[in-house]
Amino acid sequence: MRIIVEDTEEQFHIAAALEVTKQVVAKPESVITFAGGETTVGVHRELAQLCRQWRIDFSKMKAFTLDEYVGLSPDDPRSVSYRIRHQVLNPIGVQSDHIYMPDSMAEDLQQACSTYDRLLDEYPVDLEILxxxxxxxxxxxxxxxxxxxxxxxxxxxxxxxxxxxxxxGAVGSVPEQGITVGIRRIMRSKQILLLAKGKGKSEIIRRALLGPITTDVPASVLQLHPSLTIIMDKAAAELL
Known part of the structure; x- marks a missing residue:
């Protein structure tokens, strides 16, 4: 377990973006799983900035998304797929046929899950961003x-x-279900990059990294991964 604590939010974003960039520079055909959510918005912005400044070629890599809301089209701006494509994958030039996302609109969702697992079997993940x-x-x-x-x-x-x-906009507007890569699949990734920022994450980070390994805190299982890097800002790390 490697822990990196940055002083500021900007430094946090840059440090995380550099981890992803180093992976692609070392292995241009890397397979990387991207996560949505507020934590990664700034990271995606910095990654796009590094791509422009350093002229890094991301075109050979393959990108998977970690999860999606059931019933949201990938063209819906609220969907994870839409946000990740527009925040990072399009700006860094990942080829469209190298982008894989779970089909959350499928009539048979179980079949959609099986299809996604077959793709992940075909392209083992080098770096899982969480x-x-x-x-x-x-x-x-x-x-x-x-x-x-x-x-x-x-x-x-x-x-x-x-x-x-x-x-x-409201709790009632949030989809009730999601389709997600499972924990066993996450743990099969060669490397995992866990990101956390803000005081609101400090208690759960303490429980995840220092507490017992339990399904009550799903992230606690990451303690068992042989190549785990955690990047946090000072606020998230204050209880460690």
């Missing part, structure tokens, strides 16, 4: 989610819908 929810979720793997699952459909916890309410 945020952490205030209840300890990674992806949409909510508290109580078994560790042995691959890609699956899950009902979002009330804590998650409350946290996302501002983005959707």
């Amino acid at each position: 945020g952490i929810g205030s209840n300890g979720h990674i992806g949409f793997n909510e508290p109580g989610t078994p560790f042995h699952l691959d890609t699956h459909v899950i009902h979002l916890a009330s804590r998650t819908t409350q946290d996302k309410a501002g983005f959707f």
Whole structure:
């Protein structure tokens, strides 16, 4: 476990973007899983900036998204797929046929999960980028989610819908389900980059990194990964 604590939010964004950039420079054909959410918005912006400044070629890499809201089209600005494409994948020049996203609009969601797992089998993930929810979720793997699952459909916890309410306008507008890469699949990634910022994440980071490994705090399983890097700002790290 490698822990990096940055003094400011800007330094946090830059440090995380540099980790991704170093991966692609070392292996241009890297497979990287991207996460949505507020934590990664600034990271995506800095990654695009590094791409422009250093003229780094991201065209050979393959990108997966970690999760999606069931029922949202990838063209819906509220969808994870839309935000990741427009925040980072398009700006850094990832080829459209190198971008993979779960089909959350499928009539058969279980089949969509199986299809996504087959793609992940074909393209093993070199770097998994994760945020952490205030209840300890990674992806949409909510508290109580078994560790042995691959890609699956899950009902979002009330804590998650409350946290996302501002983005959707109201709690009642947040989709009830998500499709997410499962914890077993996450743990199969060669490297994991966990990102956390803000005082509101300090308690759950303490529990995830220093507490017992339990499905009550899904992120706690990351303690077992052989190549885990955590980047935080001072506020998120204050209880460590």
